[in-house]
Amino acid sequence: MEWMSWTLPTAIFFASIATILVAMTVWELRSASIERRGFLPIATTRGDRLFIGLLGSAYLHLLVIGATDWNIWVASGLSLVWLLVVMRWG
Amino acid sequence: MSKVQNNKAWWLVLPVFLLVAFSAIIPMMTVVNYSVQDIFDQSSRYFVGADWFRQVLQDPRLHDSLLRQFIYSFCVLLIEIPLGIGIALTMPTKGRWSSLCLIVMTIPLLIPWNVVGTIWQIFGRGDIGLLGYALNNFFHINYNYAANASDAWVTVLVIDVWHWTSLVALLCYSGLRAIPDVYYQAARIDRASNWAVFRHIQLPKMKSVLLIAVMLRFMDSFMIYTEPFVLTGGGPGNSTTFLSQTLTTMALGQFDLGPAAAFSLVYFLIILLVSWVFYTAMTHGEKN
């Protein structure tokens, strides 16, 4: 494992991704998701919205890092808002 | 076909999942780890946060090769898709000739990519290559892919057309074969023109395979590496240095692990977005 050069922040990052996936699985088993239309142009399930939210967050981070001098936490904050909005109304 | 809900099917998928996860997730995690650190060797490495991402995103080298990459992939699609459709429409449908056509067209697909580069490297040379010799001596075009940037660029494009148009044509051909004869008979009764047959019968039926073709061609041209590398090594200048090569030089040539990893992730995110858009279009197309 040494060659993978783990750091604490990346470990936390992957652990949280894994937790989200497990949580989504449990949620799906408890009450299955129904496809629906929100403000996104396509009908989505819960998992689709999570993917769109995460992908959007990644691009948001790149945008903030590449085009502005803002602190990275600003991007993370915005992403969190975006993720919640997509999950709820997407 | 209506499918049965059965979560036990996971057991059948598990081997594939484990095998691909081993080759995909572990390396991906490693790339993420590299991208936030400055690494000299295993024992001396420092956390640098998003610095490499900032450096890579503001690097004019990346912007240039990204732009070159998009222009190139766009040109590839612009030539290969219409040409492939055209070839598919002219291919004989049965008998010995159709088998022969299929086999000849499959040959370029089965040549190792560096050999494709070698073939054209030889074929295009002004002194020993048929193409280069003919262009220089019969058509009096001053053609030299090793010295002239635009010649090199066009050569790489022609190589790609030579190499991959067959794939588009074969896919379209398979789409065309799926059209029942009844459709054509109806069109003949209606005295429909060739264009009308193409527009209203053949094109709609080819839609799903065309989408696959566009996706495959876009992705593969987006990661083109071997052919320009063998042909000119990315030169002359930087004219044929595409994304993969910029990345490979960074990672293996200069051993800049951090920036190379950050670059990889940006590259991967672009690919992820594009393939998601195509995949969604494809699955939603099937539904309608």
Added chain:
Amino acid sequence: MSKREKLPLKKMQLRKVVPLWIYLLFLLVPIYWLVNMSFKTNTEILGGLTLFPQDFTVANYRVIFTDESWYSGYINSLYYVCLNTVISLSVALPAAYAFSRYRFLGDKHLFFWLLTNRMAPPAVFLLPFFQLYSSIGLFDTHIAVALAHCLFNVPLAVWILEGFMSGVPKEIDETAYIDGYSFPKFFGKIFIPLIGSGIGVTAFFCFMFSWVELLLARTLTSVNAKPIAAVMTRTVSASGIDWGVLAAAGVLTILPGMLVIWFVRNHVVKGFALGRV
């Protein structure tokens, strides 16, 4: 009446056939040139342009077949390609069956995730692959290259096979289960023979993509499992490029592919006709 109708038909045929021939010619001429050069001596190659070898020689081929470092490259390549095809097919078959017959938790996302691996540029994974396989002691072995190529071949195999399996009516499964077949018995005895041509096409594509890939194969090997594509760079030496041997080596890399097409040609036609590649 019939004559008048036949004439435009012939003209149409001609208009169709000529562009096709031009295209096929365009495909074949560079290959012809490679074959042509492989039978020439280097003096003839560099001396001037000749459409056919004046001084016909097989010396270039003799170099390859007598030098171990050359022909072992071919053996290495064939070895890992076959290994990869076998691994890809054996794991993809049950998975494709699951995707074509059942809905299960996360199936669509799993399918998409598999496909993204087919799309990811190998350059992205180059470094970690090198370190991953070094750390588990598989660097410079055939199995390492075969496993690495699974990254793009397994998703492709699942995708193609799923298309073929969806074409098999579900009633066949149900009847077999009612007749008391267990799943493995049904799968091996009834189902696999039914999609024989699909397996042929899939094997063809796995073979093809593994055979043509260079970047990963070159990075993961150094001596013992070095693929032919990497050996070919040897022709460049201080005294210039040995064009004749390079051309001969190139011709020999085309041959296995042509053999494979020859064996699966009918399946490929059928496979393309089924509309999923």
